[in-house]
Amino acid sequence: MNAGAEGAESAEQRRAPRSKRSAETRERILAAATEVFARSGFHGARVADIAEQAGIAYGLVYHYFRNKDDILAAIFSERWAQYIGYLHEVGSMPLPFAERMRRLVHFWVEISRREPDLMTIMINEISRSYEFLESHDIGTVLVAFDAIESMIQEARDKGEVARDLDPQLATYIVFGAAEMVLTGYVIGTLQRDSAEAFAHDEEQMLGLLLTGLVGEPR
Amino acid sequence: MNAGAEGAESAEQRRAPRSKRSAETRERILAAATEVFARSGFHGARVADIAEQAGIAYGLVYHYFRNKDDILAAIFSERWAQYIGYLHEVGSMPLPFAERMRRLVHFWVEISRREPDLMTIMINEISRSYEFLESHDIGTVLVAFDAIESMIQEARDKGEVARDLDPQLATYIVFGAAEMVLTGYVIGTLQRDSAEAFAHDEEQMLGLLLTGLVGEPR
Amino acid sequence: MNAGAEGAESAEQRRAPRSKRSAETRERILAAATEVFARSGFHGARVADIAEQAGIAYGLVYHYFRNKDDILAAIFSERWAQYIGYLHEVGSMPLPFAERMRRLVHFWVEISRREPDLMTIMINEISRSYEFLESHDIGTVLVAFDAIESMIQEARDKGEVARDLDPQLATYIVFGAAEMVLTGYVIGTLQRDSAEAFAHDEEQMLGLLLTGLVGEPR
Amino acid sequence: MNAGAEGAESAEQRRAPRSKRSAETRERILAAATEVFARSGFHGARVADIAEQAGIAYGLVYHYFRNKDDILAAIFSERWAQYIGYLHEVGSMPLPFAERMRRLVHFWVEISRREPDLMTIMINEISRSYEFLESHDIGTVLVAFDAIESMIQEARDKGEVARDLDPQLATYIVFGAAEMVLTGYVIGTLQRDSAEAFAHDEEQMLGLLLTGLVGEPR
């Protein structure tokens, strides 16, 4: 398509300024969309709102994204990718299961603190399965589940978790538990204002997931 | 008119044949809407679809509900009410905490099996929807959380759960865990086709919530 | 239903209650419609509003009137008829022109005081010519103009008004002048709270119409 | 493209070709709406009709006006403004009262001749519409009354009109008289086809308003 136009060597750099600006605009759109989607939801967000938030004309959005869906998909895949990356990273570290879980929980809470808008979107839009199943790569979402499931599976094999545990179901439970707490942050019913408060929550979540409500050896 | 046929039944039933038909139509609309919302989502559902599903003219929908939102709100409040009712019922029974949790989990799974459409809506359209949370009574939703929180609080006082447990946070975790499993049923990534399979899930969830991933005394 | 309870007497009278009741209901609808039309305008008034105001089911309205237009037409023709009647009555009396005008003006002001709703409708709806011309008998309206025009014409022949006066145009002016004052009453920009105030207005109008703004021989 | 043709004209015109086109489209919509409203009335006019008349797509109307009401309001405020302007202009001229009235009457008749559609709307949709009066600035309408009232008041102080005249009431009468004649033009019951005919009407109106039906010194 544009391969011929690329030219040699410096071409990449010559293209740079333009593509740099381009990339910046693209990023600005994504950032704006993240904010607007978080505030109004995917359906409630108008392309015009996103453009306005990004400080550009709304027609320009269509130079960077095929359509509105595409924007959500981009937010989703690009951010989720790094998330998945982290999951795999944690999964491949030679750490005890409890420590892996600790990092996982910490990671989730951290993201929620730093990028609440992004987390809001993840939580609110991604679970709209009927839409997702049709238009996006639900597989990509499931990869995250798989990563956690492998983690649990492996831990079970090593005897770090109960032998009769169903790894798949356990994954859903771990994921759901974390997600609801994050939702609490997002909708403001769980208000936390200090790093300590968040740290405390992490402890609680970790303890509860590992040893349950009853669990004493915490 | 047919008053004679009605006889001296309960006063409630005598509440006019017309109202009766009316009530039936209303129910038919709610049932149709539940199905359509579950299939297409609130935004994707057209009032015309609901009317068609209910086998009525679409203007009639507006005799029973102010607008589309109102239909969702009705599904929500009328079903959620009975749900809350059950929570309180379980909460007031003189049962050990573990048993209460068992019933709770069973209740959730049962509803999902019997009324998957309703559960789909609850999960997709209501529990995550800022729109809904903004326009309707978020308080009503939170009552469910409160009921569970009281349950946990009480159990803590009795020493049935860990002393340092944060009841509020624990509630979110319990709720979130259950919700995600149900979401798995809803979107079909967790396929269960027998009563045994569901029963097994209940055991798993209960065990995990009570004694955690590690938990041995299960 | 309750016919048997009514007892015997003559057939006419036995039918009387029914047609009497009928006539009453019809009147109640007209009265209600007058109020509602005055408040909300013809377009803004819903048949259901009228029925509610009349205290009946809205389907019943269609037993008495073909449709909404028909109600307005009835108000119009039945009330206007008596109005026209008065105009002709005044026109046929052997009175000096000034006296006729006085009675005319008094009549208008009186109606406005006693039946402001009716007057509001007359003023607001009847001039919507495009609708009127199509659906109603504009001729009936014009009869009123004709009556006044004849009055002026005759006065001119007798030398009671300026010889070069165009009776038709003068009619419009007289009519318009009165109508705007009444409109002032209706919309509340001309507030009058005593019989004297209204009487004073009548004097002013009469004086102005007869001898003009300048006019001294008043 | 046409920038070169524009040259170094006034800054106002340089205000971008795009805005220019925009302004033209807006004007085209207003003109179309004026025609359609006059023909079918505000309620009877469909936005689609207006768009078609303007030769544009349906949705474009909503780029320029919030809704149908807004279009009527724009017609009203933009035209009425110039109308009020003229009233004040006449009011501030050092002219005898009779001359002022002459100009006023002439002005009304002229507008009716030149922009019958506009006048139709003013009369049918605005000056009588409770809807309009409620939702918009009735004050703006009343300013016109005030202007005339001041004119009469001043004339009374100078002894140009009867000493016992109520200026406010007189204003309503003058206004109403004129309005009804214009209504006659609008609904076609007063057909005038020559400049002379209109001029003659002006004479009649002026004479009648100044010296009344009886008035001889005319």
Added chain:
DNA sequence: GATGAATGAGTCTTCATTCAT
């Protein structure tokens, strides 16, 4: 690249009117 004017399909909602009971 950038702009925003233009397009028009898609839906909700209203409400006069009909009709079974």
Added chain:
DNA sequence: GATGAATGAAGACTCATTCAT
């Protein structure tokens, strides 16, 4: 006569997307 459930045509309005400049 009376009721109000049922119908469905009609129309306002939104907004994603295209495209000329």
